[in-house]
Amino acid sequence: MNKNEISKNAKKVWMLLCDNSHWDYSKLREESGLSDTDLSAALGWLAREDKVQFDPYCDEPSVFLSVNVYIG
Numbered sequence: 001m002n003k004n005e006i007s008k009n010a011k012k013v014w015m016l017l018c019d020n021s022h023w024d025y026s027k028l029r030e031e032s033g034l035s036d037t038d039l040s041a042a043l044g045w046l047a048r049e050d051k052v053q054f055d056p057y058c059d060e061p062s063v064f065l066s067v068n069v070y071i072g
Helices: 003-017 025-032 036-048
Strands: 052-055 062-065
Touching: 003 025, 003 036, 003 062, 025 036, 025 062, 036 052
Parallel strands: none
Antiparallel strands: 052 062
């Protein structure tokens, strides 16, 4: 696995998350077709860029898009 592959997988996950709903991890893995390792790396990439957030109140880990608004 390299950075280009992780970036490509992150884009695939991003496109799935664009429906603005909360996705549980297993559903996201199923729909993306990515392995656990690839999906985790992609989510880590998106989290590092502040593009996703994780919902701590769900029974199963859940992820959704993060909306950052900067007023400057």
